[in-house]
Amino acid sequence: MNYNTAIGRRALYRTEGDQNTGLGFFAGSNLNDGGTNNIYIGNVGPDPIGTESNTIRLGTQTATVATEPAGQTYPMPAHTATPLSANELLKQQRVVQELKATTERQAAVIALQEGQIKALTAGLQKVSAQVEMSKPAPQVVNNP
DSSP, X not given: OOOOEEESTTTTTTOOOSSOEEESXXXXXXXXXXXXXXXXXXXXXXXXXXXXXXXXXXXXXXXXXXXXXXXXXXXXXXXXXXXXXXXXXXXXXXXHHHHHHHHHHHHHHHHHXXXXXXXXXXXXXXXXXXXXXXXXXXXXXXXX
């Protein structure tokens, strides 16, 4: 079956389970042997490597390295060593909402400015046409 979603270097690369989501560097990489319905965001998964189901993990508990099945290890980035608190998540949600509101305001201003630019362009074209019409016709001078 599978239906896993992995975004990030080596996210969920070891899992044999189904319906897991891994987001981030090595997210869920410690999950193996068929764990199902898990979400890992910036978290390597169970420590030691093993199986779990119906679990959500944010941040990395204590792992500082992740190990591939071939035995090669990779250092975990420093920013993944601290789990996100509920307050930090709420702050991030507020920031995202503020950015969306700002984007919507900017889109409204841009739409207004586009309308103004079209009106100004039409006016400029009218004036240019009038200037062309008011120019005297060229005269031919016959110098014998």
